[in-house]
Amino acid sequence: MSDSADLTLTITFTPELLAAIDDWIARHDEPLPSREDAVCQLVSGRLGADGPSTILPQFTTGRDIV
Structure with a gap:
């Protein structure tokens, strides 16, 4: 994408x-992230933005998600 606007996906x-995902959310301190925020954090982590995540162990790189 050439534009920096957020994209909404269903x-x-x-x-x-x-x-x-709900279990991952429950392991966090208050205020708990919403499901939307949780998914964004998990994807960012798998892509290397915030370090590795263990919620989706079958994916080895961000490329595997798409």
Whole structure:
């Protein structure tokens, strides 16, 4: 993308993945992140922006997500 505007995506999660995201959220201190913020943090972490994440261990690089 050439423009820096945020992009809104609609995605579908399996019940198991949604439960894993909710578990990840529950391990944080108050105020808890929203699901939207949690997904953004997890994706950023997998892409290397905030260090590695363990929530999606089957992905080895950010390239594997897309």
